[in-house]
Amino acid sequence: MTLALASVALAVILIPAPAAAAPLERFFRVGAGQYAFTPASLRANPGDTITIELHSTDVTHGLYVDGYDVSAEAQPGQPAALTFIASRAGVFRLRCSVTCGTLHPFMLGRLVVGPNWTLARAAALAGLAVLAAPLTLRKAAE
Amino acid sequence: MKRLALTRSPWLKAALKSRWPQFIAAALLLAGFLFVIVSGLLGTPVGSRNFGIIAVWILWWALLILAAVPLAGRGWCAVCPIPLAGDWLQRGALLGPSGRPPRGLNRRLPKALRNIWLQNGVFTLMALFSAVILTNPRVTALALAGMLAAAIGLSAVYERRAFCRAVCPVGGFIGLYAQAAPLELRVADTAVCAACASKACYNGSESGYGCPWGVFPAGLARNSTCGLCLECLRACPKDNIALNLRPFGGDLEKPAAxxxxxxxxxxxxxxxxxxxxxxxxxxxxxxxxxxxxxxxxxxxxxxxxxxxxxxxxxxxxxxxxxxxxxxxxxxxxxxxxxxxxxxxxxxxxxxxxxxxxxxxxxxxxxxxxxxxxxxxPLGWGWDLFGAAGLxxxxxxxxxxxxxxxxxxxxxxxxxxxxxxxxxxxxxxxxxxxxxxxxxxxxxxxxxxx
Amino acid sequence: MRAETLARLLVLGLAAAAVGFPLAARQRPPLLHARLAEQGGWAPDVLRAEAGQPLTVRLTSDDVLHGFGVGRTDFEAVLVEPGKVTEVTLTFDQPGIYTYYCTVWCGLNHWRMRGVIEVRGSDVQAGAPTPPLYAQLGIDIDAPHPAETTPAERPNALAAPVVALEFSFDQYAAASPAQLWSSLGNQPGLENLTDAQRWDLVAALWARQTSPAALAEGETIFRQDCAACHGPQGAGDGLYADDLASAGQAAMQGLAGAPDMLMQSPPDWQDPAILLGASPALLQGKLLRGGMGTGMPMWGAIYTDEQLWHVVAYLYTLQMDYP
Known part of the structure; x- marks a missing residue:
């Protein structure tokens, strides 16, 4: 039983997401104001060429993409763009990279590259863990 | 459930019984605490560049919630600088008992306060303003100064550590989560306590203060109310106090209600x-x-x-x-x-x-x-360790x-x-x-x- | 007891050091703090210096990214970052009053972030300053100035007929393109030109007053300092245009006086009747003096006359083509 649960858990972690469609050029116009990006969530497929044009609406903001280590900074009225190839699949945080006020460290968004199975995998693992919990207790009792 | 008594090692026991390591840690942390207040008040109002905000809400918080609480339960309370000044006021000494009667009014904490409802209330109050407290150095400094002042004031009125037991918004949740930690302070043998006349762990003796948290160690079943201050270890004439390593979640084996x-x-x-x-x-x-x-x-x-x-x-x-x-x-x-x-x-x-x-x-x-x-630390253009411009x-x-x-x-x-x-x-x-x-x-x- | 004394000294010593160290190390003179205009702007907002003597300024920002520039000097602006300190040294050759200002857009009231440096010195230049051109010409720069006629097609300097015509800077400055177009109709030798040709000729005469380099500088200034309100194409639809309009309505409730002088949206220069009805002296006057409450900043303290004329030359390219 334990073995079965463990192998299911392994499968949940390792099973690959389906291959994505042909790469595209994607353009996002992202607004930045204290303390949110709009839209806050961007989607792309692996291999896509992503261009993000950053439009600040109040003070200077930046946009940093976790995992890709690219960033741009824009003053209000002077949009800035950054372009990169979405070579890695997964969920990546977008963070403001220019101190823009009190909640600046929490000005966040996200970039999802490929089908987002992270949440589903995490939920499945939690479910397995909950199922496995009573088994470990029974064993301890024996 | 297996336990490993750390106090069985004579070397470790001597280190725990000595007041110096704990005292030096608390004294240094008190200096840090005061520096946090000063830098919060005088330094840059930009939170991410102010020592007060970063030292408390990034460094201390990370160490507390990711290490201290899960591994050592109330380990933070053992070295927390907040009660130091009040203790000094009450005891008339920083180290061992002086033998003199405690100073201050020394009232008993009202029964209505011998729980964590007030702590829940203070935490709720702070939580409602958290977006400001978390990011504004001035507000963080005032909140911390308020906690220090409250601890000193309460120690002048009530006996033992009234602030820690009933008010501290942090202590409330540390106590709750300390139940999950793999570290506990317990008596080695309850029969010894039952036969003990002095109850020095609660009443104090010349070698240690009576429990600042108002706990009788023989009755300890859970970590929540024990501040790990180790005074009972020092006071016990029977050498009956043990600091144990145990599996995670020890207190949750037989949950209390x-x-x-x-x-x-x-x-x-x-x-x-x-x-x-x-x-x-x-x-x-x-x-x-x-x-x-x-x-x-x-x-x-x-x-x-x-x-x-x-x-x-x-x-x-x-x-x-x-x-x-x-x-x-x-x-x-x-x-x-x-x-x-x-x-x-x-x-x-x-x-x-x-x-x-x-x-x-x-x-x-x-x-x-x-x-x-x-x-x-204050956003004044210093570069003490060469990392200001990082x-x-x-x-x-x-x-x-x-x-x-x-x-x-x-x-x-x-x-x-x-x-x-x-x-x-x-x-x-x-x-x-x-x-x-x-x-x-x-x-x-x-x-x- | 000796241990207790040591412990007490330790606690008191550490506590005194923790409090005393920052107090002892406080900055003198204090930092120059940049804050949003809504939070008070620069603090302090007056600095004093001696002509010829270096003035060291240590800058920091209390909230967001700002910049520090000094008007009508060749000092290169620096960024002022939140919680960091930037040190600059300024030297003024001439005594006078200089304006320092924020160079990074930080909200609707960005341009209200200004302070002055009073530079004292012995060699004060005597004589009253010359009044600005619009005042010499008697132009009321706050009066409406619609063009009576507008071109059917966009005037193009390259398509203009080649004519020998004297056209001085003073002539250029004094009349709007529409006024010039009208007066060219009475000019001997130009009677045979079509309306469109005459407009093209206006564009060509305008082109004579500037150069590609000057236009480029004018455009740079426009993009950097004007577009956020006036819009990237000058249509009056910049990022802050709506905020200006609503701020104006709010201000109107609290202020007595001429309501047309309160915060308002910028004009639509994509409308030829508006831009081609304005003379260069009028536009330069607006830039120089500012809108006196409309939200349009006063640029006279920041840019040199030459730079302002470059901006004026660039503005007309929104309605006319010239290289």
């Missing part, structure tokens, strides 16, 4: 969910509302926060427990109230892991600020997500185990409570991932 602690658990879960939504979520309006203290939007936010923590979460939990009772005994009509608090012990590991997962998301992303503020760069970005998922999965697993134990003890079915914990885990995953 206290309503004040149950509500602390709801409060902590609610706060973790709320902060995840406010601080890490994409909703700019929510952030603005949490910041605009006093505005109608903030009032709505405060009302929602209070409703989630004191209405929604306990309400749903009550339903889950009631459902568990019905599953177990369909015929019984009345709801047993003790089951509610008993089952809430499952929320202890769940909440601890929620906070770990939540904290992981911002601690490493902002870790570079720690280096910045040690080089230029550019911001989030650290461990690829590890953050797996670690967070891991923490939440562990939390769900652990909660399910404790729920089952509590259910066996109370005689209700564990499934609905487990389902509640799983549901909250999914909600937290949705907010964090």
């Amino acid at each position: 206290r309503l004040d602690e149950a509500f602390k658990a709801f409060l902590m879960l609610g706060a973790a969910l709320a902060y995840a939504a406010i601080l890490l979520g994409p909703w700019g309006g929510l952030k603005a509302a949490a910041l605009a203290v006093g505005s109608p939007a903030w009032l709505a936010y405060a009302a929602a926060f209070l409703f989630i923590c004191f209405g929604l979460l306990p309400g749903l939990f009550w339903l889950a427990v009631r459902l568990g009772q019905v599953f177990a005994a369909p015929r019984r009509r009345t709801a047993r109230r003790s089951d509610f608090a008993l089952a809430a012990s499952a929320l202890v590991p769940l909440g601890l892991m929620f906070w770990a997962a939540f904290s992981l998301s911002f601690v490493f992303a902002n870790a570079v600020y720690v280096l910045n503020v040690f080089s230029d 550019a911001w760069q989030p650290l461990l970005t690829s590890w953050g997500l797996p670690l967070q998922i891991g923490a939440l999965v562990v939390g769900a697993f652990w909660a399910a185990r404790v729920a089952r134990r509590a259910a066996a003890q109370g005689g209700f079915h564990a499934l609905p409570v487990t389902g509640y914990a799983f549901g909250l885990t999914l909600a937290m995953m949705g907010l964090l991932l």
Whole structure:
């Protein structure tokens, strides 16, 4: 039983997401104001060429993409763009990279590259863990 | 359940019995605490470049929630600088007992305050202003100065550490989550205590103060109320106090049922969910509302926060427990109230892991600020260690997500185990409570991932 | 007891050091703090210096990214970052009053972030300053100035007929393109030109007053300092245009006086009747003096006359083509 649960858990972690469609050029116009990006969530497929044009609406903001280590900074009225190839699949945080006020460290968004199975995998693992919990207790009792 | 008594090592025991290591740690931390207040008041108002904000809300918070509490329970309380000045005032000494009677009014803490309801209240109050406290150095400095002043003031009126026991908003949740830690202070043999006439651990002796937390060690079954100050270890004439390593979650084997602690658990879960939504979520309006203290939007936010923590979460939990009772005994009509608090012990590991997962998301992303503020603590252009100009760069970005998922999965697993134990003890079915914990885990995953 | 004394000294010593160290190390003179205009702007907002003597300024920002520039000097602006300190040294050759200002857009009231440096010195230049050109010409720069006629097609300097025509800077400055177009109709030798040709000729005469380099500088200034309100194409639809309009309505409730002088949206220069009805002296006057309450900043303290004329030359390219 334990073995079965463990192998299911392994499968949940390792099973690959389906291959994505042909790469595209994607353009996002992202607004930045204290303390949110709009839209806050961007989607792309692996291999896509992503261009993000950053439009600040109040003070200077930046946009940093976790995992890709690219960033741009824009003053209000002077949009800035950054372009990169979405070579890695997964969920990546977008963070403001220019101190823009009190909640600046929490000005966040996200970039999802490929089908987002992270949440589903995490939920499945939690479910397995909950199922496995009573088994470990029974064993301890024996 | 196996225990390993650290106090069996003579070398370690001598180090624990000596007041110096603990005292030096607390004295240094007091200096740091005062420096946090001064830098918060005089330094740059920009939180991310002010020592006060970064040292407290990134460095201390990360060490507390990711290391100190999960590994050592109330280990932080053992070296916390806040009670130092009040203790000195009361005892007339910083080290060993002077033999003189305690100073101050030395009243007994009213019975109504010998629980953590007041701590729940203070925490709630601070939680409502958290977006400001967390980011504004002036406000952080005033909050900390207020805590220090309250600790000193209360020690002049009440005996022992009244602030720690009844007021400290941090101590409340540390105590709750300390139950999950693999470290405990217990008596080695209760029979020895029963035969002991002096009860020096509670009353004090010339070698140690009576328990500052007002606890009789022989009665300790859980970590919540023990501050790990080690005075009983020093006072005990029978050498009957042990500091034990134990498996994680030792106190949750036989969960206790206290309503004040149950509500602390709801409060902590609610706060973790709320902060995840406010601080890490994409909703700019929510952030603005949490910041605009006093505005109608903030009032709505405060009302929602209070409703989630004191209405929604306990309400749903009550339903889950009631459902568990019905599953177990369909015929019984009345709801047993003790089951509610008993089952809430499952929320202890769940909440601890929620906070770990939540904290992981911002601690490493902002870790570079720690280096910045040690080089230029006040934002005055100093460069003490050459790291003032280090550019911001989030650290461990690829590890953050797996670690967070891991923490939440562990939390769900652990909660399910404790729920089952509590259910066996109370005689209700564990499934609905487990389902509640799983549901909250999914909600937290949705907010964090 | 000796251990106790040591412990007490340790606690008191550490506490005194923690509090005393920052107090002892406080900055003198204090930092120059940049704050949003809504939070008070620069603090302090007056600095004093001696001509020829270096003035060291240590800058920091209390909230968001700002910049520090000094008007009508060749000092290169620096960024002022939140919680960090930037040190600059300024030297003024001439005594006078210089304006320092924020160079990074930080909200609707960004341009209200200004302070002055009073530079004292012995060699004060005597004589009253010359009044600006619009005042010499008697132009009321706040009066409406619609063009009576507008071109059917966009005037193009390259398509203009080649004519020998004297056209001085003073002539250029004094009349709007529409006025010039009208007066060219009475000019001997130009009677045979079509309306469109005459407009093309206006564009060509305008082109004579500037150069590609000057236009480029004018455009740079426009993009950097004007577009956020006036819009990237000058249509009056910049990022802050709506905020200006609503701020104006709010201000109107509190202020007595001419309501047309309160915060208002910028004009639509994509409308030829508006831009081609304005003379260069009028536009330069607006830039120089500012809108006196409309939200349009006063640029006279920041840019040199030459730079302002470059901006004026660039503005007309929104309605006319010239290289």
